[in-house]
Amino acid sequence: MRQRPVVVTDMREPVVVVHRRMMRQxxxxxxIWIAGWIVAGLFAESHGYLATAILMVTGPGVWLVHYAWRWWRRPGERVAVRAPTRRALEGPASGASR
Known part of the structure; x- marks a missing residue:
């Protein structure tokens, strides 16, 4: 019988939780960027430079700050873990339904 592979990861929580957090962010x-487009649309005719500045700050500006902040954070500690078994992936409630 083959042993389960050892996986090295720096994750401390399930991939689903990490993915949901990323999508929510x-x-x-x-x-924020869509709100910037709306506000910039109000100022587009009278203050073109202000509208452009609003678009740049609410869109790429916020994204760059967000990704720079994530890049500067210290990565988690890498820990060797065994790949989960099928039973562990199904969760504790799976045995109650059988």
Whole structure:
């Protein structure tokens, strides 16, 4: 019988939780940028430079600050873990339904 492989990871929580957090952060950043487009649209005819500045700050500016902040954070400690078994992936409630 083959042994389960050892996986080295710096994750401390399941991939699903990390993915949901990333998608939620990106959604918030997109909402900020869309709000910037709306505000910039109000100033577009009278103050073109202000509208451009609003678009640059709410869009690429916020994204760059967000990714720079994530890049500067110290990465987690890498820990060797065994790949989970099928039973562990199904969760504790799976045995109750059988």
């Amino acid at each position: 990106r959604l918030v950043l997109m909402v």
